[in-house]
Amino acid sequence: MEELLRVLTLALGELLAPATAAYALAAIGLNVHFGYTGLLNVGQAGFMLLGAYGFGIATISGAPFWVALLIAMAAGTLFAVILGLPTLKLRGDYLAIVTISAAEIIRMLGRSTLFDDYTGGSAGIRGGDYKGSFQELSFLPDGRTMIGPLEYLNNGSDSWWTRIFAWTLVILALIVVWLLTRSPWGRVLKGVREDEDAVRALGKNVYSYKMQALILGGVLGALAGIVYVLPGAIAPDSMGRTMTFWVWTVMLLGGAATLFGPVLGSMLFFFVYMVVRTGMRTDLMEFLPIPTQNVDHVAGVLVGVTLMLIVIFRPQGILGNKKELALDAR
């Protein structure tokens, strides 16, 4: 029983964890790409890693926090423009191929010895090197605070301050995306998703709308990257393809083209993931033939299976509209 409580507490902690917020933010960006505009971005982790590098390297070079934040956003914008320029005139599949390889290129360049002085190679950048300016911003008094079963330091890496900042960003992103998608601009994006030739025939510059969407989602991805590395360090190998697929899972789980889908998806995903991982380690689950050292792998397999099950049995996700989906003959 005590063990069960511990598992639940850990899982509850995941609901508010900075990483959960980071994934939610990245999935909100991916939702702008895929859910609203129909762009197949299979390299969201690339945007995140670039944002993290942008923020980290700028801070280490002496930029104040907000300037570093803007630099990260600019890096996301630039990446989106570079990827979009050659591919957005072509069919959707091309963007998918280009994004997945570009994300890998960013990671490979980051971990190569070429830019060792800036990126720290495969070891990455230590958190302590770039967190100072962020933690100085905190208005919380020092000490620890316990809310319900959750207790964290007020300030520091894995702190309430990091959580407040992360979720504030998520809320701001939600507001921006809500304002944009309820507007005529959002309607054009949805039109592009449904049939870009039809929208083109009505005199809209489809290319420009797709580029705007790619940039917006990419900037959100870059911000997500910052949130992701604020409690820890910048490690290029932890921000690779796996991360992209998790962002996809989070978005599809919650429901593509829904406002709150990415947030709900992220919370649910990490809650269940924590329950599964810690749950399998408890004595209660001793009857399972899974050695402790393999628990994480099994959990990873379950993530993959979940993604498949969602796509097959509930492609509209949790918040998605079944009626809307019934029309999708493609």
Added chain:
Amino acid sequence: MPDEKTVNENDAGAAAQGATDQDAPAVSETAKRAGRDLSHVAPEVGVAKPDAILTARGVQRRFGGMTAVDVDYLEVERGAITALIGPNGAGKTTFFNLLTGFDKPNQGMWTFQGEPIAHKSAARVARAGMVRTFQLTKALSRLTVLENVLLAATRNPGERMFASMFQPLWAGTEARNKEKALEILERFKLDKMRDEYAGSLSGGQRKLLEMARALMTDPAMIMLDEPMAGVNPALVQSLLGHIQDLRDEGMSVLFVEHDMHAVRHISDWVVVMAEGRIVAEGPPGSVMQNQAVVDAYLGAHHDTDLGDDALLDPEVLARLEAEEEKR
């Protein structure tokens, strides 16, 4: 013009009557009614029209060694319904795609309302006032019917990314657009479906929705790619009525079509393409009698009703085949 009304009321009857009448008068009733009498224009390929809205010169499109479109000169009259017909593979749709910016020509130029629009993007062509529909209708399935039409509105400040976040900047425009969209939907009898997803509409309703969407852009010219394809006969009549209404409101219409009855009864001018070239032009009544057209497009047996039970009779079939052999 009091005459206009009377003819208009008789139109349905005239159309029904005409459907059985193979020898339609040289000038269609509709042309007279709209005051677009092209009867004094010589029925020759490349002839100049009194008031051309679209002028194309030397348009060529090649796919590898095959020349799909090779149009020397064509003028399309303003405020008239022009039909573009021809057998399968004649290059009608390719020519259509070129004109609307959905394909790029190997050479050639054309002007629309005096403005050169060759090599312009499809969106630019549409903004210049030439809006098209598609043969396979492109309803934006997961948008509502009303949203489909609203999307077509032009110059909406809310379609700019930054302005769109501030509703007061576009709420007024949106409200006016909505009023107009609802009027258009009512006209096409889609107003009851306004909040349904466009994907739930029937094939015919989608055709109407596409037309409604095109109309919402206030075009000078509407380009319809096979508007009657896959539409049941009852709706064809209503579609024809809508197309005539567009013309009567001063819009120019160019449409690609296979349905000969439709072409005969609503078009003011017919352009016939075969093997990429324009082989004939003229008023619908006389162009059908042009021997080159009859041979190239309609075939020697265009008088034979293919739905006729006589074709089930092997003797009749054999006779037709023998005649075909002789030619």
